[in-house]
Amino acid sequence: MAKKPAKSSRQAVIDDLRRKQKSGERRRGFAIVGVCVLVAALIVAAAAYRPVKSWWDLRQYEDLALxxxxxxxxxxxxxxxxxxxxxxxxxxxxxxxxxxxxxxxxxxxxxxxxxxxxxxxxxxxxxxxxxxxxxxxxxxxxxxxxxxxxxxxxxxxxxxxxxxxxxxxxxxxxxxxxxxxxxxxxxxxxxxxxxxxxxxxxxxxxxxxxxxxxxxxxxxxxxxxxxxxxxxxxxxxxxxxxxxxxxxxxxxxx
Known part of the structure; x- marks a missing residue:
């Protein structure tokens, strides 16, 4: 059986760059997802802040007469x-x-x-x-x-x-x-x-x-x-x- 020709040093460099590029894209993808999750969490927290704060502030008046x-x-x-x-x-x-x-x-x-x-x-x-x-x-x-x-x-x-x-x-x-x-x-x-x-x-x-x-x-x-x-x-x-x-x-x- 004939042997596969050895990769040239140039091809090896290209393959290495492709691997690094794919790895970088994965990292960027994870970072984007992480930022989106954080932004969504902040939006939810902001929406909940006023009702929760209002409930907390009103507790001190619950037992008071008008x-x-x-x-x-x-x-x-x-x-x-x-x-x-x-x-x-x-x-x-x-x-x-x-x-x-x-x-x-x-x-x-x-x-x-x-x-x-x-x-x-x-x-x-x-x-x-x-x-x-x-x-x-x-x-x-x-x-x-x-x-x-x-x-x-x-x-x-x-x-x-x-x-x-x-x-x-x-x-x-x-x-x-x-x-x-x-x-x-x-x-x-x-x-x-x-x-x-x-x-x-x-x-x-x-x-x-x-x-x-x-x-x-x-x-x-x-x-x-x-x-x-x-x-x-x-x-x-x-x-x-x-x-x-x-x-x-x-x-x-x-």
Whole structure:
């Protein structure tokens, strides 16, 4: 049998380069897979961070009464009322309404299923998921109290934990109208359109009052406003007792 010719030194070098190239490609492949796995893990961790942190921060408030969360009632100014309008004033969804007060307690609003009013089971919103103002004003017409917080409050993690803890006290497994409450941001864009809160105040509570529970004379409707330097469960409790959901233009609607 004839012997195979010995590889030339040049061929040996080429074969060695090919082996090294394949080995390098495998290493690069492993590195790419490793980076992808790491990026995926970081994305999952980032997505889980906010819910986990929120759960951890709220633990300290679980056993506290509403009135014990946040600052004292003295953190808030006296309630102001302004003659209201806009009852049943439904504008086409997508139409922007400029409100005269920061934040609104009444006015024209949207009225479209799945858009307005905002759902009963959501009690807390951030700038990333807040409904449009025109939807939230419809909630006010239905008897909700809205606690608004400005960007200064939004930038303070301790303040945000208190606001979320207040909202958490209104979560319910059924549609109990006594829990008509929403906490929502008053954004920089809102400030450009309708103005800022009074100096030194970063929280506002608003309610659309019918002028008393069961009142049907629309001329008696007022918007109730209360501004606070910090979240106050004590002030919120009093505000919602003085202006319950029954004291609104449409108290029996979600």
């Amino acid at each position: 009135s014990d969360i946040g600052g004292p009632a003295s953190s808030c100014q006296k309630v102001e009322t302004i003659q209201a309008d806009g009852n049943q004033d439904h504008v086409p969804t997508g139409t922007q309404v400029t409100y005269d007060h920061a934040p609104p307690a009444f006015g024209a609003h949207w009225n479209e299923a799945n858009v307005a009013p905002a759902p009963f089971n959501r009690k807390f919103y951030t700038t990333k998921d807040r409904p449009e103002l025109e939807s939230l004003v419809h909630n006010l017409e239905h008897g909700y109290t809205i606690l608004w917080y400005d960007q200064t409050a939004a930038d303070d993690s301790g303040t945000m934990s208190q606001i979320e803890a207040l909202a958490d006290k209104f979560r319910a497994s059924d549609d109990n109208f006594r829990f008509k409450f929403i906490a929502a941001p008053w954004t920089a864009e809102d400030e450009k359109e309708s103005g800022k809160f009074p100096d030194g105040d970063h929280i506002a509570m608003t309610h659309w009052s019918a002028g008393g529970s069961g009142e049907t004379d629309t001329s008696k409707q007022v918007g109730a406003f209360q501004y606070c330097s910090e979240p106050s469960g004590a002030a919120l409790e009093t505000f919602m007792r003085d202006y319950p959901y029954t004291d609104s233009p449409e108290p029996n609607a979600l």
